[in-house]
Amino acid sequence: MNRFLLMLKHRWRDHRDTLRVVPDDMAARLEQQVALSETRHTGEVRVVVEAALPLSYLWRLGPALSLQQAIRQRAMSWFGRLRVWDTEHNNGVMIYLLLAERHIEVVADRGLSRHVPHTHWQTVVAHLSAQLKAGAFEQGLGAALAEVSALLETHCPEPADPAARGRGPNQLSNTIVRA
16 A cells, blocks of 8 residues: 555544444443453453554554554554553453554463464454454454453463452453553
8 A cells, every 4th residue: 555545544543433433332341341351360351442553653664664563563562551561470461453454463461372372363363353344343342352361261260269269459450442
């Protein structure tokens, strides 16, 4: 795609697009799903829906940096900014959706990524992508959250001791980031 058109596409989108795609009531339901999920495992889950890449990312595009790489870098930036990497068991997961490109990234911390192959994350992304193409944002994000939760339950379960269950602190906010 022409660089000018790409920049225009990203500058055309703003926070209002994110609020249209994920209105307050949907965000509240997804946040409840995250909170419920986190009662069944020791992981932390975050969701980020961003309208467009900032100009600072778009200016760097070229032979040394593809659009896909820039999107991954942006997802990693959010992962760090939200401190998903800084959980007690290093088992945080972030689902990142970039509306301008309809692109999804799943970023998992090292405590979980060593147990889950990259191909499995690609499957989660493919399922979410199919829902998004159909315009089913809530169903797609809900299903992606369910898949991530199932992986966390398998690889990062709550302690076996019933007295210790659910005692871990909620280390990260469950708020859906809409930027």
